[in-house]
Amino acid sequence: MKLERLPSPVLPPAPAAPAKPHVFELHGERIRDDYAWLKAENWKDVLKNPQALDSSIREYLERENAYTAAAFAGTEAFQQRLVAEMRGRIKEDDSSVPQPDGPYSYFTRYREGGQHPLVCRMPRDGGAETIMLDGDKEADGHAFFDLGGADHSPDHRLMVWGSDVKGSEYFTLRVRDLESGENFADEVPHTSGGAVWLNDSSGFYYVELDENHRPVRVRRHMLGTPADQDAVIYEEKDPGFFVKLGVTQSDAFVLIEASDHETSEVYLIDRTDPTATPRLVEPRTPKLQYDVEHHGDSLIILTNADGAEDFKIVTAPVATPGRAHWRDLVPYRPGVMILFVMALARYLVRLERENANPRIVLREIATGREETIAFEEDTYSLGVDPGYEFDTDTIRYRYSSLTTPTEVYDYDLRTAERTLRKRQEVPSGHNPADYVTRRLFATAPDGEQVPISIVHRREIALDGTAPCLLYGYGSYGMSMSASFRTGILSLVDRGFVYAIAHIRGGTEKGWRWYLDGKREKKTNTFTDFIACGEALIAAGYTARGRIVAHGGSAGGMLMGAVANLAPNLFAGIVAEVPFVDVLNTMLDADLPLTPPEWPEWGNPAADEAAFRTILSYSPYDNVKPQAYPAILALAGLTDPRVTYWEPAKWVAKLRSTATGGGPILLRLNMDAGHGGASGRFDRLEEVAIAYTFAIKTVAGFQN
The missing domain is CATH 2.130.10.120 (Prolyl oligopeptidase, N-terminal domain)
Structure with a gap:
């Protein structure tokens, strides 16, 4: 499985953003930002109308896009081959399993060649479907x-x-x-x-x-x-x-x-009351979290109250729902994180995770009897589809792993019988036996054991020669599931090891795992990721300079941080919609996400300690004179979450500061936001660019 050596044309001179120093002082520090001008003064208007962008900024961004296109010149046919491969693994006329609700069953499906979903229904007992909404038709134009x-x-x-x-x-x-x-x-x-x-x-x-x-x-x-x-x-x-x-x-x-x-x-x-006013369950108390379900005269509440770090389930009367009336139903168990609870007429269904793997626990309300649905693979993904109905004895769940395509089951709560309703089809073919999935643990600098989920072709030699795509996120308590991903097979089938670093900042190992990767402990996220790369090398999966790091949004911040901290570990870095200008963004209270993000990162304007922590790791502020790996930043002009100027400023500063390495590339989708291209096949073209970049970097991306 030899990697294709793709064309690496001699690049024209890279765009050089003019430095227009903007200086401010805070907490006794003088901060200089040479590229603040890339933030359009009318950015709110640009979100609603991209044509409102200042012409000088637009011209610079278009030069960046042209430079990136030049870096990929000669790979167009290869990119289209990747798109064809990935598209060949998608059942184009796919459909979800219909969910019953009263007289109908509702579902979505795609037509052959369609980019957007069709929202449909059919009579519950069988009959012709009705297309309620045609996404392709609505998207036209x-x-x-x-x-x-x-x-x-x-x-x-x-x-x-x-x-x-x-x-x-x-x-x-x-x-x-x-x-x-x-x-x-x-x-x-x-x-x-x-x-x-x-x-x-x-x-x-x-x-x-x-x-x-x-x-x-x-x-x-x-x-x-x-x-x-x-x-x-x-x-x-x-x-x-x-x-x-x-x-x-x-x-x-x-x-x-x-x-x-x-x-x-x-x-x-x-x-039931069109004139009803909201009734408070429990007033907000700092760091108290709770979610509410309902059953009869009671509320079912998932909460971290009373020190239940990984959450517990309590009940309270509907008439008096406040915390004084909360009574434990499923007590707190350290290390067992309850992720979700659903109340049906006769059962409670909860999803929980222990040691980074999930399970479903079913509880008969009348008797308290419980049973568990779990699986034996080393690493896998499991989820519950709530459906529409309350008075039912059937639940639906989804299972997959890095080698096993998604399977959808209906589970009879009375008989414990499970019925396979759908197995994800891979039209071009997929044999799980051709692949190996494993769980590896990396030792972080402070001794913590960081899980890594791995998949690779069975025949590759673990002699340290394989290239590796290492994915990470590590923020907001989000867990990165080890689910089936058809796209990555285009790399794995070319000899890549694909690995997911379950780093701190997520909740793979419970709520503490999240707390140990936020605010003053944020740097644990970055050092965990670097430790995962080192562990993959030590175990023979790959080698230094053969790893391509990949992350998006807050995971893009991770990419920027590890580029500064360990540039020689990586051949390349793919940073999608990267949150890299952390300090400036957290100081701008007008931006959509800034005030709600202060609990995650800290408020650097009001808290000097938070300011100094963020300043110590903010990727944009810590770019320094050193050789950087090849970097591809992908972004969208109308993104309200990670605004376009963050990656644009970062790339400009990297290019003006780096002493070698590279190239440093920015590709900005001028017609999209945070999620990139909207059509399911258009999105594959963006994935193909990222994968082409990964292959070029490990096979020889000439500057």
Whole structure:
């Protein structure tokens, strides 16, 4: 399995962003930012209308794109071969397993060659399908299209659906008559994309984004009324808290959830009453988190109260839901993190994780009897699909591993019988026996054991010669599942080892694993990742200078940090929508995510210790004169999460400071936001660029 040696043309001179020093002082430190000018003064307008971008900034970004295109010259046919390979592993006319709800079963599917989903239903007992919404048709004429929620009404006559055509995550809601297929005149702009219907289908609740792109306001829209007359049901006054909507599995309550990364607060709205006002469950208390479900006269609450670091489950009366009335149902067990709980009429279903692997635990409410669904592979992914119904004895779950395509099962809670409903098809063929998946542990500098999930072809020699793509994230408590990924086979089948570093900042080993990788302990995330690279080398999986690091968003910050800390460990670094200008972003309270992010990173304006911690690792602020590996930064112009100027500034500073190595490349999608291209096949073209870069770097990316 020899890697193709791809063309490496002689590059033209790289774009040189002019340095326009901007200096400020804070906590006795003088900070100089030569590339602050790349942040457009009218950036809020640019999110809504990309054409509003200042012409001088646009011209510079287009020169960066042209330079990156020159670096990939001669690889176009190879990229298309990668796209064809990855597309060949996708069942183009795929469909989800229909979920029953009353008289119908609802599902999504794709047509052959289609980029966007079709939202469909069919009679529950069989019959012809109805296409309720055709994503390809709605996307026609738009350079970008993202379907938000598509929620049918309780009476099954209507559907409220959201779409974003800029990539900026401002969704407009519309209402469709499912009998005629026509949209009502109702249009609700500037929403988060989803909605929850009133029980009588006369209207719905939604979350409105404010002028800073923050979800802060819950409104109630009654059908046929102008959106500017929608009643405000809840408004969050703290800019550090975001608002979202949910609904209990019982359908009895709409949930308004206000939270940051450490604290949450939940309000209940009686779904049967169009005039209901929110009722608070428990007032927000710093670092108290809780989620709410409902069963009969009780609430089922997942919480970290009373020192339950990995969470426990309590109950409380609906009539008196406050913390004083919480009683343990599933006690806290250190090291066993409860991720999710769902209440059905006769059962509680919870998903929990121990030693980085998940399991499903089923509890019969009447007797307290429990049983567990778990699997034997070293590393795998497991999830529960809640479905629509409450009075049911069937749950649905998904299982996969790095070698096993996704399997969807229905599980009978009475008989413990499991029925395979779908196994992911790989049209071009996939034999799990051709691959090996393993769990390895790296020893961090402080002695912690960091899990690594690995997959490779069975026949490769573990003699330190294989190239490796090492993926990491490590923020917000997000766990990186060891699930089946068809795209990575284009690297693995070329002899790559693919590895996921389950570093601190995630919750793979419980909530403590997250706490040990945030704020003043953030650097553990970076040193864990470097330790994972070293462990892969020591175990013979790869070699120094044969590793390509890959991460996106907060994982892109990880990429920037390890590039500064251990540049000679990596052949290349792929940083997607990289959050690299951490200090400047956390100092700008007008940016959409900044106040809610302070619990994660610290507030450097108000807290000198947080300022000095962030300043010590912020990738942009710590670029230094040294040789850097080849770096590819991928970003989107209308991204409200990681704004386009972060990677643009980073690349400009890297290029002006590095003493060797490289090349340093920026590819900015001028028609997309945080998620990149919106179509499922268009997205493959961006993946192909990243994989082409990975192959070029380990096979000889000539500067």
